[in-house]
Amino acid sequence: MRVAVVGAGSIGLAVAWRAAQAGAEVVVHDPEPGSGASRVAAGMIAPVTESHYGEAALTPFMAASADAWPAFARELEAASGLPVGFRDIPTVVVGVEDGDRAEVERQTELYRLTAREVETLTGRAVRRTEPLLSHRVRAGVLAAEDRAVDPRAVHDALLAAADRAGVRLEPTAVDDLDAVDADRVVIAAGCGSARFGLPVRPVRGVVLRLRAAPEQPVPRTTVRGYVKGGSVYIVTREHGEVVIGATSDERGFDSTTGTAGAVHDLLRRAIELVPETAEYHLAEVSVGFRPGTPDNLPLIGRLDPRTLAATGHYRNGIALVPATATAVAALLAGGDPGPVAAFAPQRFTEQEET
Amino acid sequence: MRVAVVGAGSIGLAVAWRAAQAGAEVVVHDPEPGSGASRVAAGMIAPVTESHYGEAALTPFMAASADAWPAFARELEAASGLPVGFRDIPTVVVGVEDGDRAEVERQTELYRLTAREVETLTGRAVRRTEPLLSHRVRAGVLAAEDRAVDPRAVHDALLAAADRAGVRLEPTAVDDLDAVDADRVVIAAGCGSARFGLPVRPVRGVVLRLRAAPEQPVPRTTVRGYVKGGSVYIVTREHGEVVIGATSDERGFDSTTGTAGAVHDLLRRAIELVPETAEYHLAEVSVGFRPGTPDNLPLIGRLDPRTLAATGHYRNGIALVPATATAVAALLAGGDPGPVAAFAPQRFTEQEET
Structure with a gap:
């Protein structure tokens, strides 16, 4: 089977790598691999602290992907010969002022719905967990299993692993899917997927x-928090890189x-x-564009017998790399893609037609 | 006369240009012209609002240089064929909180010692002068004659004007002044002047x-102010560049x-x-190093019959370009350098020996 993937971000490359491993002949089309959200992302793998209201349908998929990450990272490092910066360090979520701590409490209720490890800590305990926290932090939440990876290292490794698996990179843009010479086409173009009619903004x-x-001392946890109504995260990598994110506007x-x-x-x-x-x-300072969808859930599934979507991952592209690649590989092979029913790419169109 | 200038920042180039105009054969030594403070500076020409306690000896020299700038800018533009971004727009100095407005009042007393134009304004008047000021600004000071220039444009123009005047640029570092083949040597190496024993840090x-x-609307004045005890300036250029400075630490x-x-x-x-x-x-975001001296005054004058200093301009290098070039040209020609007696480069050594 000849598979074309449109988009050499981390989702597209992971799909291509998995498809090549399964025996397909794979070409990835991208004039500028990694020019999208993949290399701006902070790289949190946060099934707990990336819970958001109205996105409960994402919970099992996020959980599956987070649980797959440690083995995926090892396999990717072995296949590419490159490190991916997977760090098994916990996440703390804190607030300083009263309103911010109330927000942490509200978020904690959401976190508990994931049924993953969530522990409320006193100020002293949270500062013992993360000694660099301000003395003004008086309470917090520990999500021991929310981890992080280095998205640029992941992208580099995926490029190498895909190449080693025989994936060919075609440095041209695709505008017309019909003109692509392949048995199956996977749209993994992030924000660029809109040009194929997908509801991504x-x-x-x-x-x-x-x-x-x-x-200099650096945080030994991923720190998330609320400050005067605004949110922030601080993700620390090995070798002293500290990533601070992220604003959100349209x-x-x-x-x-x-x-x-x-x-x-x-x-x-x-x-x-x-x-x-x-x-x-x-x-x-980097500026990226998350591929958002109308309901904040990704678009993963079949568009027609030849065309699949693997895009619209919004804030969670890096976290969802392993599960998305597995799901799309299964779809390409005609197997069970796992818990992706809620992500059917035509769900908005169909609702309008009902 | 053969003149060697060590340092191709704006001071060194202006000195070289003036010396070449006066008939000297000039070589400027710098492995990386413009790599010092010249291209980081904001470019304020601010004899009033750059007044600082303990620096009264600078006042007449700053005044002379500021008054020379308009004609210097025109001459430099004509000689180089390049714009230097001289802007004849006023400066306002404002504070928001009580302590900051008290600081503005203290500064205003200093400003008045310059005997230049200084006008205290009500909140309404200062916001009429600068409509982009926060509504929280309730009083201010107008320094109508504190202007600004674009230091990168100045540096480019000085490179071109010096070249057209026959100055030769030698892209090597000088460590040993005795090895320089010239009748006169001018040290204009900014922070790099320390290697010649000058007290510059x-x-x-x-x-x-x-x-x-x-x-987008941009300020039509240079805005300076105090915010919770810290100072800031906002210098707006044509074409939408807005420069914000500057921190100060060692x-x-x-x-x-x-x-x-x-x-x-x-x-x-x-x-x-x-x-x-x-x-x-x-x-x-740029980081520069002001060439500071023990008394915050520049080092301009003769070190020995062959060697002159034109360095240590601290915060005021760009503002002092015309007056420094004129003074050094006069020293090279054996004439009157103007009000630079307080800047004798050996003043610290001599005091220690007394």
Whole structure:
């Protein structure tokens, strides 16, 4: 079977890699691999703390993907010969002011619906877990199984693993799926999927990459929190990279307007929670576009006998890489794709026709 | 006469240009022209609002240089064929909270010592002068003659004008002045002047360059102010560049530690004074090193019959370009250098020997 994948982000490459492993002849089309959300993302694998109201249909898929990540990371590292920066460190969620701590409590109710490990901690206990937290943090929640990976390392490794598995990268854009010479076509073009009629829109996010000097202390957990009504996360990698994210707004593909305010807001919140972040180097400001859908759930499934969608992953693209690749590989092979019924890509069209 | 200038920052190039105009054969030595403070500076020409306690000896020299700038800019543009972005727009100085407005009042007393135009304004009047000021600004000071120039454009123009005047650029570093084949040597190496035994130390500053889209409103004055005890300035250029500066700390030549906190502080203060700045694009974070001296005054004058200093300009290098070039040209020609007696480069050594 000849499979064409449109989009060489992490979803597209993982799908291509899995399809090639299953024996398909795979071509990935992308004029600029990794130019989408894959290399902006912070890389949290957070089935608990990425729970959001109205997105309960995502819970089992997020759980399956998070549980698949450790083995997926090992397999990808072995296949590519490259590290992917998977870190088995927990996540704490904290608030400083009363309103923020109330927000943490509301979120905790959601977290518990995942039936995964969630522990409420006193201020002293949360600061023992994460000594760099501000002394103003007086309570928190520990999500021991919310982990993180380095999305740029993952993307590099997927490029290498796909290449080693025989996947061919075709550096051209696809605008007409009918013109693609393949038995199956998988649309994995993130925000670019809109040009194939899929209901995907760009949700802008600004992400900062800070760098700690070797002698500077860095967080030993992923820190998430609420500061004066705004949210922030701080993801620390090995070798001193500290990622702070993320704003969320919708201005089409505008990657410049308002980034000054976004950088300010992210730094302010991060410094309030972890004052040490002020001492790091602001190494990079990146602007990405999450592929959002009308119900915030991804588009995974068959569009017609030849065409599949694997896109619209919104905030959770990196977390959902393993489960999405497995589901699409199953669909290509005619097998059971797992818990993706809620993600049928034509669900919006069909509802309108009812 | 053969003149060697060590350092191709704006001071060194202006000195070289003037010396070549006076008939000297000039070589400027710099492995990386413009790699110092010249291209980080915001470019304020602010004899009033750059007044600082204990620096009264600078007042007449700053005044002379500021008054020389308009003609210098015209001459430099004509000689180079390049624009230098000189803008004849006023400066307002404002505070928001009580303590900050008290600081503005204290500064205003200093400003008045310059005997230049200084006008205290009501909140309404200052917001009429600068409509983008926050409604929280309730009083301010107008320095109608504090202007600004684009330091990168100035540096480009000086490179071109010096070249057209026959100055030769030698892209190598000078470590041993005795090895330089010239009748006169001018040390204009900014922070790099320390290697010749001059008492210059790096005072770090972080400066942000924001970009406003064509449809976004931008300040029509230079805005300076105090916010919760910290200072900030906002310098707007033609074509939508908005420069926000500057922090000040001393960590040697460390250009990374703490830049995250510096960016946060500058953005916070700028947004408090001019909320619209949050809507711009953060295009660049640059870190520079002001060449500071023990008394914050420059080092301009003769070190020995062959060697002159034109360095240590601390915060005021760009503002002092015309007057410094004129003074050094006069010294090279054996004439009167003007009001530079307080800047004798050996003043610290001599005091110790007394």
